[in-house]
Amino acid sequence: MKTYITIQYYGDYGDRETAKESSGNLPSNRDWPLWEVFIRSKMGLDHKHVGSLHAADAQMAIENARDVYTRRQEGISIWVVESKNIHASNPDDSASFYDPADDKVYRHPTFYELPDELKAM
Amino acid sequence: MFLLSLQMADDALLLGHRNSEWTGHGPNLEQDIAISNIALDLIGQARNFYQYAAFQFNENRTAYEGLINSPAFQQVAENLDEDDLAYLRDANEFRNHLLVELNKGDWAFTITRQFFISLYQQHLYSDLQKSSDRQIAAIAEKSLKEVNYHVRWSGEWVIRLGDGTEESHRRMRSAIDQLWQYTGELFIPADYQEKAVQLGILVNPGTYRESWMAKVRAAFDQAGLVIPESGWTQKGGKQGIHTEHLGYLLAELQYLQRSYPGSSW
Numbered sequence: 447m448k449t450y451i452t453i454q455y456y457g458d459y460g461d462r463e464t465a466k467e468s469s470g471n472l473p474s475n476r477d478w479p480l481w482e483v484f485i486r487s488k489m490g491l492d493h494k495h496v497g498s499l500h501a502a503d504a505q506m507a508i509e510n511a512r513d514v515y516t517r518r519q520e521g522i523s524i525w526v527v528e529s530k531n532i533h534a535s536n537p538d539d540s541a542s543f544y545d546p547a548d549d550k551v552y553r554h555p556t557f558y559e560l561p562d563e564l565k566a567m
Numbered sequence: 568m569f570l571l572s573l574q575m576a577d578d579a580l581l582l583g584h585r586n587s588e589w590t591g592h593g594p595n596l597e598q599d600i601a602i603s604n605i606a607l608d609l610i611g612q613a614r615n616f617y618q619y620a621a622f623q624f625n626e627n628r629t630a631y632e633g634l635i636n637s638p639a640f641q642q643v644a645e646n647l648d649e650d651d652l653a654y655l656r657d658a659n660e661f662r663n664h665l666l667v668e669l670n671k672g673d674w675a676f677t678i679t680r681q682f683f684i685s686l687y688q689q690h691l692y693s694d695l696q697k698s699s700d701r702q703i704a705a706i707a708e709k710s711l712k713e714v715n716y717h718v719r720w721s722g723e724w725v726i727r728l729g730d731g732t733e734e735s736h737r738r739m740r741s742a743i744d745q746l747w748q749y750t751g752e753l754f755i756p757a758d759y760q761e762k763a764v765q766l767g768i769l770v771n772p773g774t775y776r777e778s779w780m781a782k783v784r785a786a787f788d789q790a791g792l793v794i795p796e797s798g799w800t801q802k803g804g805k806q807g808i809h810t811e812h813l814g815y816l817l818a819e820l821q822y823l824q825r826s827y828p829g830s831s832w
Contacts, residue, residue: 478595499597502727509720510597513604 480529481507483514485521493525501526568700568768569623569631570662570759573652574805575691576616577663580653581813582684583609584820585671594674601720605681608713615706617649624652635660639825654824658813662757665804666749668813675728675738679746682721686782687753688714690775699767722786729790739792751800754779760805 478500484493496515501507507526516524535543547553586606593599624631625646637657661668666684671677692714695707728735754776756764763769780794787794803809823830 500595501597505723506727509723510601513601514597517600517604 478502478506481511481526482529482532483507483511484525484527485511485515486523486525487521489522493523496520498529504528568703568759568763568766569620569627570634570757571763571769572616572620572623572703574662574757574759576613576620576652577661578667578684578688579609579616580613581661581663581816582667582681583607583613584816585667585669586677586681588671589677598674602677605717605720608710608717612706612710612713613653614649615709617652619702619706621647621649621652639828650824654821658809658817659807661809661813661817662805662807664749664752665801665810666746666752668804668810668816669746669749670812672742672745673738675735676742676745678721678724678728679739679742681717682725682786683746683750683753683783685714685717685721686779687772687775689718690779691772694770695768698769703768725786725792726790729787729792736791739790743792744795747795747797748799748801752802752804755800755802757805 479502480498481501481504482498483496485496486493499507499510499514501510504526507528508524511524511526515521583606586602586609589599589602590606591599593602635656637655637660640651640655640660643651643655664684666680669676669680672680689711692707692711696704696711698704698707725739729739730736754773756772760769760772764771784794801810
């Protein structure tokens with residue numbers, strides 16, 4: 447008696463096979479650019495950085511951010527910025543950038559005498 | 568109206584199940600989460616419709632009892648709940664459109680199917696919001712917000728893939744060729760839908776066709792895709808006549824409850 451067996455391949459089987467071959471040649475072209483995501487949790491608050499994701503363009507980045515970062519009612523507004531457009535300070539500069547502020551406590555507004563009536567400070 | 572609720576629940580459950588098969592297998596992390604979100608939306612809609620169907624069944628048991636004959640279902644002596652309807656019916660007692668039960672295929676197939684169904688649901692739920700049945704109107708109102716996003720998301724992807732690479736365009740065309748014959752069924756009312764039309768609960772789904780077609784055409788034009796001309800329509804799902812795919816789906820979906828009745832976690 448003949449038996450027929452159907453083998454079911456799920457989703458990523460074929461993708462993985464082909465991805466290996468082509469990503470070897472063109473690593474950067476196959477990957478979508480990285481985007482940084484900022485979410486405003488409610489009116490009146492600032493947008494806060496929440497993470498990053500991959501997307502082909504800004505439209506897709508916003509939709510992906512909606513699906514990845516606002517599933518649990520985290521936000522009411524989304525900003526996305528392509529990561530390459532963010533310029534960062536260099537950690538090597540930290541001595542000259544930040545240390546000089548160490549002995550300048552007078553830059554904090556803590557030397558004023560406040561009247562007792564003033565509560566919300 | 569038991570069958571009407573059941574029909575909409577079955578559509579939502581089975582498509583939700585098919586989409587959930589992508590969880591952990593999506594083309595990338597972001598889309599994996601997106602398709603799983605949609606699956607959850609749909610299963611949520613299914614629950615609402617099943618709960619209402621169960622309520623109607625319990626209210627008027629004698630009228631509806633003959634409709635479901637699967638042995639497992641017959642053993643439910645007390646009042647039905649949503650799980651009984653999902654897990655204990657056999658394939659020929661499901662009333663979903665054939666479109667939702669087909670294997671998930673590749674990403675293009677899943678996207679195209681989602682787009683076709685979500686557009687249909689968008690029309691359906693928009694009208695049902697005005698339904699004379701208050702419960703159905705409430706479920707439709709809640710679900711419509713989700714479906715509007717599904718339309719937007721799947722529509723975006725239809726355009727991206729259709730207008731993308733040669734490979735993605737080829738896959739989209741093949742998906743459309745396979746799926747098109749199943750779209751006609753959406754617009755042919757079953758007898759229980761016709762009855763609901765008479766009662767003012769439902770608008771005849773046949774009336775959605777033109778607007779549905781216009782929206783598909785608009786997306787396809789942008790995507791560089793063409794609507795097939797073939798007029799042949801597969802039908803029967805709403806009457807319980809299904810493709811072979813449904814049996815395999817139910818085997819997986821219902822296995823646990825059938826093997827270990829009443830088990831929970």
